[in-house]
Amino acid sequence: MLLIDRCRLTWPDFRAEYTLAVETGALCAVVGPSGGGKTTLLHMIAGFEQPESGALTLDGRSLLPLPPARRPVAIVFQDHNLFPHLTAAQNVALGLRPSLRLTDAERTAVAEALDAVELDGLEARKPGEMSGGQRQRVALARALVSHRPLILLDEPFSSLDPGLRRGMIGLVDALRRRRRITVVMTIHTPEDVMEVADQMAFVADGSVIASGPPGRVLRQYDDPRIGAFCGTG
Amino acid sequence: MFKRLGLTLLSLGLATGAALAQSKPVLTVYTYSSFSGKYGPAKTIEERFEATCNCDLQWVTAEDAGSLVGRLRLEGESTKADVVVGLDMNLAAEARNLKLFAPHGVDTKGVAVPVEWEDDTFIPFDWGYLAFVYDSNKLKTPPASLKELVENPNGPKVVLQDPRTSAPGLGFLLWMRKVYGDGADAAWAQLKPRVVTFTKGWSEAYGLFLKGEADMVMSYTTSPAYHVVAEKKDNYRAAAFSEGHYLHVELAGRTRTTKQPELAKSFLDFVLTEPFQSAIPETNWMYPAKNPASGTPAIFKDMVQPSKALIFTPEEVLENRRAFTDGWLNATSR
Amino acid sequence: MRSLSHPGSLVALAILALVVGGFATLVLAGGEKPALLAIGPYLVRVLIFSTVQAALSSLLSLVFGAALALALARRRFPGRNLVVSALGLTMVMPTIVAVFAVLAVYGRSGWLAAGLHGIGIPVEISIFGYPGILIAHVFLNAPFVARIMLDALNTVPAEQWRLAQTLGFSPAQILRHLDWPALRGEVPGLAGLVFLVCFKSFAIVLALGGGPARATLEVAIYEALKIDLDFGRAAWLAFIQTALCLALTLALNWAIARPPAAQTVRALAVRPDRTDRGLLAWDSLVLVLGLLFLAPPFLSVLAGLAHVAAVLDADFARAFATSIVIAALAALMACLMALALGGAARRFRLAARMPRLAALYDALPNTLLAVPPFALTAGLFLAIRPFVDPATAGYILLPLINGLGALPFAYRFIGPRIMIAGERYGRLSASLGLRGLDRLKIMDWPILARPLGAAFALAMALSFGDFGVVALFGGTELQTLPYLLYERLGAYRLEEASSIGLLIVLVSFVLALLSGRLSHAAD
Secondary structure, three states: OEEEEEEEEEEOOEEEEEEEEEOOOOEEEEEOOOOOOHHHHHHHHHOOOOOOEEEEEEOOEEOOOOOHHHOOEEEEOOOOOOOOOOOHHHHHHOOOOOOOOOOHHHHHHHHHHHHHOOOOOOOOOOHHHOOHHHHHHHHHHHHHHOOOOEEEEEOOOOOOOHHHHHHHHHHHHHHHHHHOOEEEEEOOOHHHHOOOOOEEEEEEOOEEEEEEOHHHHHOOOOOHHHHHHHOOO | OHHHHHHHHHHHHHOOOHHHHOOOOEEEEEEEHHHHOOOOOHHHHHHHHHHHHOOEEEEEEEOOHHHHHHHHHHHHHHOOOOEEEEEEHHHHHHHHHOOOEEOOOOOOOOOOOOOOOOOOOOEEEEEEEEEEEEEOOOOOOOOOOHHHHHHOOOOOOEEEEOOOOOHHHHHHHHHHHHHHHHHHHHHHHHHHHHEEEEEOOHHHHHHHHHOOOOOEEEEEOOHHHHHHHHHOOOOEEEEOOOOOEEEEEEEEEEEOOOOOHHHHHHHHHHHOOHHHHOOOHHHHOOEEOOOOOOOOOHHHOOOOOOOOEEOOOHHHHHHHHHHHHHHHHHHHOO | OHHHHOHHHHHHHHHHHHHHHHHHHHHHHHOOOOOOHHHHHHHHHHHHHHHHHHHHHHHHHHHHHHHHHHHHHHOOOOOHHHHHHHOOOHHHOOHHHHHHHHHHHHOOOOHHHHHHHHOOOOOOOOOOOHHHHHHHHHHHHHHHHHHHHHHHHOOOOHHHHHHHHHHOOOHHHHHHHHHHHHHHOOHHHHHHHHHHHHHHOOHHHHHHHOOOOOOOHHHHHHHHHHOOOOHHHHHHHHHHHHHHHHHHHHHHHHHOOOOOOOOOOOOOOOOHHHHOHHHHHHHHHHHHHHHHHHHHHHHHHHHHHHHHHHHOOHHHHHHHHHHHHHHHHHHHHHHHHHHHHHHHHHHHHHHOOOHHHHHHHHHHHHHHOOOOHHHHHHHHHHHHOOOOOHHHHHHHHHHHHHHHHHHHHHHHHHHHHHHHHHHHHHHHHHHHOOOHHHHHHHHHHHHHHHHHHHHHHHHHHHHHOOOOOHHHHOOOOOOOHHHHHHHHHHOOOHHHHHHHHHHHHHHHHHHHHHHHHHHHOOO
């Protein structure tokens, strides 16, 4: 279970305080207006931002003392996930060994991860020779290959067209069920995740203002921010 | 478009005094930069000449004597120069070959230059001897001859000028030839280990010497006078060499293309008179081509007086320079 | 042929015509056949030496510059901004000031020797030869290399820094996967630029080389022009030099293709390698060594302070005004030409999909560095002599030649930015039907304004400190500050010359500072 308890961050022009619980193996979609603090929440879990106070635990173990590389967390961004001078396989391998000196077992793991995201056969391609969807699959494969229990996805499929986007979300859903991975993903098209997400967290003004089953969260029209977001306010 | 704008800006910025003297005839005199600079004799000479000529004397400068010839060659018949002041003996033949100069028509009898003057194109306006200058506080016993300097493997380190780019550099190349003849190249090879470097021009070499990079520098016998008069320092001396010193004579001439031949001629006449000559010693640091009635200027009294003047004729220089330079190159570039 | 009517192609043709025309006029004026064979063996030796010293100079400048750039990218310390801005400065120092500055520190009676004597190590230091040439060239070029590379390092996207953090990259892996790919794109251009600058280096090589074995082709060209008046030989030597350098630049450009410019520049993420102890020690070493190497020659220039009062007179004011006007005109020319060429390169790369042709346009400014300015000036002078009064020729040629000389540097700022503007907004503006001035105003200007300012200031600084071809035209009517400096040197006034040198460096410093500020500011 991922537990975020009153984690507070302060900048000159922005304040945030997050409280959120996500069950192990669940897919939690983070939605909300842009500039509301969705990405900051993910960056805090990944360790790019350190809260001044509060607690952040995964299965009872605090993540706060750990540097980003030691956290049991993998992350996929919207852009610039891949290094343009490395092949798809090498980019995935970075998730296991940044030195790229792999053992045979690790080489197999890389192939399996590419297989899992349905990219077998494209190992030798460089990012410049792949489509946007393929590039994001490579990034996903890298997140999977390290077998970390928590994967953070920051608007990973926003630049893909709707059919491809749904397909990718289906792929994420299948993978996390098969491997019992917890997924926290920000997304600005909540309709894409209504069927697959176990949980939805609505983030605005630097805090989680509603959390629960997707349908219920988005029907809380009494909060004007949710109303405005859904276009029914 | 902006070229014209630039021209306008430039002329605004530069042509401050040009408009004042429009009505008088303009005499354009080409010279090298330090001659017309802040410390050069040009300003004094201009005042004195304009007082008598009812004309406007304007200086146009090139970097050095070599640039003067280069510029004349580039400009050809369209040159604006009426008179050129600041060529030297080693460039004279090349300058003559440009066929831009007219006979000077000046009586050069009685000039104080240590050689017989017979040239009908150029007149001398000042002269000096090449010499190695050293700091007597640091170098107690300078070599007494060129041979001693060249042949002593533990001798002082010298900084020289490249004969391909500099007048004193070429002068010293010729000096070596005068003393060693065909053995000059071997002498160069002998001297080479103690040559700190061959600079592009006199300025760099003298600067290197003053900054302590070398014990001696190729310059003129009159250089110490500058340090005595302007800086009140008497530790800089010129070394007297027993073989004699190479002579450096600076020349003036008038162009064939000038629109005012009389005015140009009267300036050349003026060059060998007291008002011009007396401006030379303490500004150009050279011997005047015509001594004042009182004899050699007082500031040069303590300078080295070479026993013998060494010199090639301009024609010899023109004929042999390439071969001399190639020999020097071969001897020193290994 | 429609593409030839584009201003970029016209500028490229004009530049080619100028260079070819200049050389051709020289050849024609030369008359009889030039005696190249006579100096053949020497020429070969000079060429070999030029190539070796230029290669070593560029290699050292690139390595030292890269180390400096990486250390500056990783570290924050008080005064860092000033240091970064000052990096552009050494390149624009007048060569004679640089020679004296290097000797003031590393010479026989320099600070280093004095220091060693002071602590009881009486060694005779002599840097004449390779050490002197390399020290001077690295002193002049490495800081410039560092500055360009620092700019490149800042283009690594923030996401990749976060990835590096999450994946736990070691400092070596960060160097390999983040820094090196960013630096690599700059290497061919910078290597070519520094190589050519050093290949043509003239006064420095003669002053510090120690003998005619250490000379460059430029010396032979100068000799042919100024002493032999053998214009034919000058033209042929100039041609040899240009052809050689051209081949080299093109080879470099071909060998290492330019990476795509489309990279988002965002708020810089924290570099995870900043906490590494070993790297901290290394960076400190690099920065301290850099400071020890670069600062003393700079400080030695300050010795000129003592006589500043003596040189501030009417002559100085006039020379100052002349220098500023000429430098501004030259900078304007350089910027306009860079804009036109950059526009052409963008068109060929993006719209016409002819990347090889575009690369040719990108390479053209660099190849200009290969053209010997003396030969070009002399040729152009001869060419325009029938039409223009010789006295006014200087007003036209001086800004033109200085502008051409500054073009490669201006292009470094402007070219890539034009590309970025096109890659980001090209399609959008095409769909909006933006053309001509409107496109310039809406699409290019917001991205180009600052690099243009930076390029203008640097081009001005370069031209301001350049003695170069003033030697042919300078005079009472066209007296620049470097010219005044030589005039004082020629009159034994070493102190006043050093004061003028200091003032030139100060003005260049202000310009370089401005250029640095502009190029480092965010879009």
